[in-house]
Amino acid sequence: MNERLGTTFNKDNILVTHGSQQGLDLSGKVFLDDGDIVPCESPTYLAAISAFKSYGCSFIEIPTDENGMNMEALEEVLNSTENVKLIYVIPTFQNPTGKTWNLERPKKLTELSAKYNVAVVEDNPYNEFRFERETLPSIKSFDTAGNILCTGSFLIFCPGFQIGWITGDKDIIRKYVLVKQGTDLQCNTIAQMTIAEYLKRYDIDKHIRKIVKVYKKRRDITIKCMEHYFPDNIEFTRPEGGLFTWIELPEEISAREILSKCLERKITFVPCGSFFPNRNRENTFRINYSNMPEDRIDLGNCDWNIYGRFYYFSGFIGYLLLAYYLVKYPLNWS
Amino acid sequence: MNERLGTTFNKDNILVTHGSQQGLDLSGKVFLDDGDIVPCESPTYLAAISAFKSYGCSFIEIPTDENGMNMEALEEVLNSTENVKLIYVIPTFQNPTGKTWNLERPKKLTELSAKYNVAVVEDNPYNEFRFERETLPSIKSFDTAGNILCTGSFLIFCPGFQIGWITGDKDIIRKYVLVKQGTDLQCNTIAQMTIAEYLKRYDIDKHIRKIVKVYKKRRDITIKCMEHYFPDNIEFTRPEGGLFTWIELPEEISAREILSKCLERKITFVPCGSFFPNRNRENTFRINYSNMPEDRIDLGNCDWNIYGRFYYFSGFIGYLLLAYYLVKYPLNWS
Incomplete structure (x- = not known):
């Protein structure tokens, strides 16, 4: 882990959590009270909010x-706000946007965290799912003041185990340990033993390379389809890794309306209005390509434009596109 | 479960939790704010506090x-207190005392809960570990106002899985579901599938009978030893089930001091001062007999009184007794 994150942790710097989400909940319990302020990216991870x-x-x-x-x-x-107790960021393949920070901003954030003596929670569950270029060092790796916490999970092993971790300065982690005792006593020991045994017996890096290959292919198809079929007024991110791409529709189109049209065809995605904590931007949504078989991402068997307009759609992108037209030109479609 | 608890739940009445402890934490999140009051038994479960x-x-x-x-x-x-938002009780084989409520008090508590419109959390993780007499109906089974929550766990299956549950009125459980989403998203799905598969394939009642037999034997030996060896000024409970017995020393003797003497011999127990939320009663402690092989409970190979006084002790009870004398008569022992 130290190698992956560019850190020098030992066991006093780490607490095993019930998924990385528990790392966020415990951070709230350790740092936040009524009236405190949390600066975050815009948009940011809904469940952290x-x-x-x-x-x-x-x-x-x-x-x-x-x-x-x-x-x-x-x-x-x-500089201008009292009661800032925690800064929350997802620097790598962000949820929901899929965007990744450059190398300069983590350094600057570490400086600001030290200067203003504010804790930072660096949420980093997707770090290993990188499809291209080199892994960047974690924000935590630049930390000298001991203000930065970093959370992650064993998503790389398999979903559903709900085993994650949070790392940081040992005095802060000690507080997390005490708070966790009141929350759930301990994590599932059998799941921890299973993961430990897997790590001992098998090559996790080989396993990661295998799933990264699958996810990369799905991202490639998703991006290719969106580039090919989406109208010019739909923007989207081209993530270098992770599980998500993020889509911005023209401002007057609501992703929730598109979702309701898609749901009729058993296709779903996450409308992202509520990923903006203070003001909803309802024209945005998130696609998770990691969980979709390749042959269902595309338009499928599409009699494209057979009657001079879109006629039949299937596949994930197909239904999205259909839904878009149903919302944008409601009178032209039945 | 309905059969065991005397209830009529369906799936909208239940939330699977990360151990029954999470049921307590979520109850705090749903019901409690700064300045609220929780009436509880004296003593009560430390981790609920x-x-x-x-x-x-x-x-x-x-x-x-x-x-x-x-x-x-x-x-x-x-009648006399504002801001009572939650009453917390452990009616069956209580932690730490091992005591069990009679049949009348649950009915009365249900009436009071309805009359004063206060929620009750009935913590019931040991219900199935009954060694004698009939299982009593849960407090929840008397509830007509929908104010009573009941938590439990799959301890009966095997420890370490951290899969528990909380049940109650469906509108309240809906709130718990929302709050849990912000806390940890979901429980370990693989552990849930394992338990579900076990329940489908095997006879859980047979399994319970098997472990109850083991625990009952250990309780019997523990009680027998304490009756035989403990001086008259040490009191203890004789639980009808569960995992614990509770010991009261003379007021001037601190269980923590006894613990430090026992720890030197690698024997441990839980001093219970902090199970009293408001004022520590340091002369009390809890023995967990469920986890101790039978041959280590007793005095072991004890050259009893060979030089006219206690000379050599081994075994769990033996060390407790030694420690008691070391604390009570510090000058007579080396």
């Missing part, structure tokens, strides 16, 4: 571009 | 005797 919100905090969305969170905007907030 | 306390509540200890919580005392508290 729920986890933190339950401790009474509110959020300031920091503008975020292709290279990550805007550090000038963050510093302005840190 | 931690779970609830983290949401800012405080506790009123209700006097508790051989037949359960004193209902007159509880009503007086409900």
Whole structure:
């Protein structure tokens, strides 16, 4: 793990959690009280918003571009806002956008965290699912003040085990341990033993290479289809790894409406309005390509434009596209 | 489950949790805010205190005797106290005392809960570990107002899986579901599938009879040894089931001191001062007999009184007794 994250942890720096989501919930319990403020990317992970919100905090969305969170905007907030107790970021293959920070911003965030003495939770569950280029060092690897926590999970082993981890300075992790005792006593020991035994007996890197190949292929098909079929007014990210791509429709089109049309055809995705903690942007949604067999991503058997307009769609992208037209030109479709 | 608890639940009444401890933590999240009050038995389960306390509540200890919580005392508290949001009880083989409520008090508690419109969390993880007499109906089975939640776990299957459940009125359980999503998304699916498959393929009642036989034997030996060897000024409970017996020393003797003497000989138990939320009673401790092989419970090979005084002890009870004398008569022992 140290090798993957560029860190030097020992066992006092790590707590095994009930999935990386528990790392977020415990972070809320350790750091947040009523009235506290959490700066985060805009948009950010929906279930982190729920986890933190339950401790009474509110959020300031920091503008975020292709290279990550805007550090000038963050510093302005840190400079002018009381009660900032935690900064929450997902620097690698972000959920929901699939975007990845560049190398400079993690360094700058570490500086700001030290300067303003604010904890950072770096949520990093998708780190190993990289399809191209080199793995970047974690934000935690630049930390000298001991303010940065990093969470992740054993998603790379197999989903459903709900075994994750949070790492950080040993005095902070000690607090997490105490708080976790009141929450659930311990994690599933049998699941931990299973994973430990797997790691001992088999080559996890080989396993990762295998699933990365599958996910990469699905991403490639998804992106290719979207490039080919989507109208110009639909924008989307081209992630270098992870599980998601993020789609922006023209502002007047609601992803929820598109979803309701897709659901009639048993196709689903996540509309992302609620990934913006303060103001919903309902024209956005997230596609998870990792869980979709290749032959269901495409348009399938499509009698394309047979009567001078779209006639028959199938497949994931096909239904999305159909739904888009059903919403955009409601009178032209039956 | 309905048969065991005397209830009529369907799937909307139940939420699978990460061990029954998570049921307690989620109860705190759903019901408690800063300044709220939780009446509970005295003593009560330490980790429930931690779970609830983290949401800012405080506790009123209700006097508790051989037949359960004193209902007159509880009503007086409900009558005179604002912000009582939750009553917490462990009516069967209580942790830490091993005591079980009689049949009347659950009915009375249900009435009070309806009259004062206060939720009750009935913590019931040991219900199946009954060594003698009939299983009593759960408090939940008397509930008509829908105020009572009941938690339990699959301890009966095997420890370490951390799969539990909480049941209640479907509108309340819906709130628990939403709160749980922010906490950990879901429980370990593989553990749930394993348990479901076990329940389908094998006879869980046969399995329970098997472990109950083992635990009963260990309880019997523990009680027999304590009756035989303990001085008259040490009191203890004779539980009808469950995993624990509870020991009260003379007031001037601290269980923590006895523990430190036992630890030198690699024997441990739980001193119970902190099971009293408001004032520690340090002369109490809890023995867990379920986890101790029979031949280690007894005094072992004991050269009893060979030089006119206790000379050599081994075994769990033996070390406890030695430690007691080391603390009580520190000058007479080396």
